[in-house]
Amino acid sequence: xxxxxxxxxxxxxxxxxxxxxxxxxxxxxxxxxxxxxxxxxxxxxxxxxxxxxxxxxxxxxxxxxxxxxxxxxxxxxxxxxxxxxxxxxxxxxxxxxxxxxxxxxxxxxxxxxxxxxxxxxxxxxxxxxxxxxxxxxxxxxxxxxxxxxxxxxxxxxxxxxxxxxxxxxxxxxxxxxxxxxxxxxxxxxxxxxxxxxxxxxxxxxxxxxxxxxxxxxxxxxxxxxxxxxxxxxxxxxxxxxxxxxxxxxxxxxxxxxxxxxxxxxxxxxxxxxxxxxxxxxxxxxxxxxxxxxxxxxxxxxxxxxxxxxxxxxxxxxxxxxxxxxxxxxxxxxxxxxxxxxxxxxxxxxxxxxxxxxxxxxxxxxxxxxxxxxxxxxxxxxxxxxxxx
Amino acid sequence: xxxxxxxxxxxxxxxxxxxxxxxxxxxxxxxxxxxxxxxxxxxxxxxxxxxxxxxxxxxxxxxxxxxxxxxxxxxxxxxxxxxxxxxxxxxxxxxxxxxxxxxxxxxxxxxxxxxxxxxxxxxxxxxxxxxxxxxxxxxxxxxxxxxxxxxxxxxxxxxxxxxxxxxxxxxxxxxxxxxxxxxxxxxxxxxxxxxxxxxxxxxxxxxxxxxxxxxxxxxxxxxxxxxxxxxxxxxxxxxxxxxxxxxxxxxxxxxxxxxxxxxxxxxxxxxxxxxxxxxxxxxxxxxxxxxxxxxxxxxxxxxxxxxxxxxxxxxxxxxxxxxxxxxxxxxxxxxxxxxxxxxxxxxxxxxxxxxxxxxxxxxxxxxxxxx
Numbered sequence: 001x002x003x004x005x006x007x008x009x010x011x012x013x014x015x016x017x018x019x020x021x022x023x024x025x026x027x028x029x030x031x032x033x034x035x036x037x038x039x040x041x042x043x044x045x046x047x048x049x050x051x052x053x054x055x056x057x058x059x060x061x062x063x064x065x066x067x068x069x070x071x072x073x074x075x076x077x078x079x080x081x082x083x084x085x086x087x088x089x090x091x092x093x094x095x096x097x098x099x100x101x102x103x104x105x106x107x108x109x110x111x112x113x114x115x116x117x118x119x120x121x122x123x124x125x126x127x128x129x130x131x132x133x134x135x136x137x138x139x140x141x142x143x144x145x146x147x148x149x150x151x152x153x154x155x156x157x158x159x160x161x162x163x164x165x166x167x168x169x170x171x172x173x174x175x176x177x178x179x180x181x182x183x184x185x186x187x188x189x190x191x192x193x194x195x196x197x198x199x200x201x202x203x204x205x206x207x208x209x210x211x212x213x214x215x216x217x218x219x220x221x222x223x224x225x226x227x228x229x230x231x232x233x234x235x236x237x238x239x240x241x242x243x244x245x246x247x248x249x250x251x252x253x254x255x256x257x258x259x260x261x262x263x264x265x266x267x268x269x270x271x272x273x274x275x276x277x278x279x280x281x282x283x284x285x286x287x288x289x290x291x292x293x294x295x296x297x298x299x300x301x302x303x304x305x306x307x308x309x310x311x312x313x314x315x316x317x318x319x320x321x322x323x324x325x326x327x328x329x330x331x332x333x334x335x336x337x338x339x340x341x342x343x344x345x346x347x348x349x350x351x352x353x354x355x356x357x358x359x360x361x362x363x364x365x366x367x368x369x370x371x372x373x374x375x376x377x378x379x380x381x382x383x384x385x386x387x388x
Numbered sequence: 389x390x391x392x393x394x395x396x397x398x399x400x401x402x403x404x405x406x407x408x409x410x411x412x413x414x415x416x417x418x419x420x421x422x423x424x425x426x427x428x429x430x431x432x433x434x435x436x437x438x439x440x441x442x443x444x445x446x447x448x449x450x451x452x453x454x455x456x457x458x459x460x461x462x463x464x465x466x467x468x469x470x471x472x473x474x475x476x477x478x479x480x481x482x483x484x485x486x487x488x489x490x491x492x493x494x495x496x497x498x499x500x501x502x503x504x505x506x507x508x509x510x511x512x513x514x515x516x517x518x519x520x521x522x523x524x525x526x527x528x529x530x531x532x533x534x535x536x537x538x539x540x541x542x543x544x545x546x547x548x549x550x551x552x553x554x555x556x557x558x559x560x561x562x563x564x565x566x567x568x569x570x571x572x573x574x575x576x577x578x579x580x581x582x583x584x585x586x587x588x589x590x591x592x593x594x595x596x597x598x599x600x601x602x603x604x605x606x607x608x609x610x611x612x613x614x615x616x617x618x619x620x621x622x623x624x625x626x627x628x629x630x631x632x633x634x635x636x637x638x639x640x641x642x643x644x645x646x647x648x649x650x651x652x653x654x655x656x657x658x659x660x661x662x663x664x665x666x667x668x669x670x671x672x673x674x675x676x677x678x679x680x681x682x683x684x685x686x687x688x689x690x691x692x693x694x695x696x697x698x699x700x701x702x703x704x705x706x707x708x709x710x711x712x713x714x715x716x717x718x719x720x721x722x723x724x725x726x727x728x729x730x731x732x733x734x735x736x737x738x739x740x741x742x743x744x745x746x747x748x749x750x751x752x753x754x755x756x757x758x759x
Contacts, residue, residue: 113707120668121704124442127586128704142556143666154585166555210541211665213556241541242558242665243475 082141085114098328123147174342184220186354191224208273217272254279400734434702453675469529471672472536477649482663507649515641592654
């Protein structure tokens with residue numbers, strides 16, 4: 001009897017901790033309602049010189065010429081993030097940045113949602129937001145493919161932007177635009193940068209989850225390294241295996257793997273691991289400080305030099321830019337101006353949909369070489385593989 | 389007397405849930421959210437037809453997972469590996485189903501059978517380790533969860549995957565229409581319920597109900613169940629009375645794994661139509677909570693599964709209203725703890741009462757003897 005009671009309690013505690021742990025990570029990214037950074041109301045009346053002609057704090061870098069939003073009609077935009085949500089300092093944040101930029105320029109009513117940790121309610125969220133009178137919905141991540149395929153036909157009045165995903169048979173009249181990125185091309189350039197910068201002739205790659213999308217980053221990176229010097233050794237590791245997508249939200253695991261790679265002699269490590277990448281930056285700093293040998297990290301998706309903590313910035317060599325923000329922003333502009341078009345849009349090197357960051361100035365000395373490689377890729381002289 | 393015991397137990401559970409809601413309300417007040425507004429929104433949204441359907445569909449895997457856990461609990465065996473068992477079983481069964489061409493019912497049955505076999509086989513690894521090597525099942529099942537994930541990822545990527553041009557999703561081949569379980573929407577429509585598009589009440593709910601009945605018969609109406617409960621109540625006495633421990637461990641884990649194998653088969657046959665990496669994970673762990681809250685009883689676990697499903701579904705609306713949806717996690721956590729504590733208290737009250745009554749009976753008996 002006694003044994004049974006104590007084990008029951010033990011089990012209760014264990015179960016509670018498992019259940020709570022399973023949900024624990026979700027609350028890290030701030031889930032603030034989107035209206036926090038709601039900017040001044042009428043940013044677009046540029047031609048109105050009456051009071052205070054210079055809008056000094058106008059944050060948008062590309063002022064849009066007279067959008068059709070003048071009629072005062074508010075456009076409702078919904079954005080369903082993938083696991084991790086706003087605040088992952090990577091992929092989801094890139095989408096959020098596009099939304100914020102558009103919100104600063106147009107009169108938008110925005111709704112931001114994030115699926116639960118296991119991701120099982122992606123489809124329901126998509127359907128839910130579609131039924132709430134929105135005009136445009138973004139599904140951020142290829143995992144929404146299935147759900148969007150069944151949801152979009154039920155809401156013909158709603159337009160959808162699918163980031164990274166693929167749906168068959170889309171055309172200009174579809175209410176879905178699939179926004180695809182040539183991550184392998186961008187990764188190729190940061191791979192070349194790593195190869196040009198490495199002193200130990202050893203670099204590393206950390207993928208979040210071993211799925212075809214992330215293998216595309218890996219393939220591009222390896223091709224980039226080998227294009228410069230095929231003798232450089234490349235350490236590769238993935239944090240988790242599908243269906244466990246925790247590898248995108250596990251900085252501790254990212255740090256552990258990165259520490260191992262640096263300890264193994266790699267002096268530049270590139271990550272395609274979403275929120276786990278924060279652990280890589282930490283590891284780069286720790287290794288550099290404890291051994292005195294400076295090592296580098298390469299960021300992904302956003303320009304991570306700009307979002308990293310100050311004491312980590314000096315370790316971020318460059319970032320592979322995947323301009324999800326541009327894709328989101330441009331799609332919203334198209335919607336606002338009434339010229340949304342379905343189909344497929346490719347964001348690659350040629351359209352500056354992918355690229356590399358120069359913040360920090362650490363790669364200024366090799367920009368010429370990178371630009372040359374970039375030109376060769378655009379011209380088709382170099383074909384970057386997009387799969388392992 | 390039975391009635392009174394039942395009342396105490398039910399009252400304890402309900403009291404715990406009310407207490408949890410009260411505590412959650414205080415938490416909400418602390419973050420400046422009106423509890424009435426939050427709970428009101430959840431109730432309103434949760435009562436919509438599409439929400440009700442979703443709640444039932446969500447409750448089915450939770451219930452099956454809880455049953456799998458509860459079978460082990462009955463004999464004091466902690467199968468923490470339901471998670472790994474259902475993952476590997478779902479993958480293999482979905483792949484197996486895609487290779488088959490069978491008429492409707494047989495096709496569905498073959499997939500279910502395969503899932504149960506794989507789940508049972510996977511759970512049996514831990515059972516063998518425990519029965520013959522004394523490895524504690526908590527350790528081995530947790531380890532096997534990781535192995536299951538790794539093995540599944542490898543099987544899927546290297547052997548079971550069917551590539552779709554342009555898509556980045558990793559999935560097995562599409563199941564033939566004969567392997568799809570029909571939606572119950574036509575039934576709802578004839579009953580006069582208007583089903584919003586995109587909602588499908590999956591007919592797999594009947595399998596879950598059947599599983600509940602089987603669980604009841606197995607545990608409370610069979611020789612095996614008697615041994616199981618005897619072992620759970622007092623292992624020493626059960627062993628002394630001739631129950632074979634090894635056999636019990638092997639059988640119980642296999643049965644538990646068999647139930648675990650079915651956890652995600654409903655969504656595969658009724659919604660996904662294949663195994664994809666989108667298929668939710670974590671149900672094996674939530675199942676433990678459901679089994680605890682439902683006290684391993686078939687009906688109570690069903691109610692607990694529905695409660696968790698309701699919380700999960702209805703919390704989705706909160707983000708729209710600017711209320712952090714994480715409060716759902718807080719509510720669930722408080723409910724689990726409160727119910728477990730309340731159950732323990734109720735058990736003690738009932739036990740004390742039984743002792744008192746037994747003492748009173750003995751006293752009367754003695755009086756009669758002396759008289």
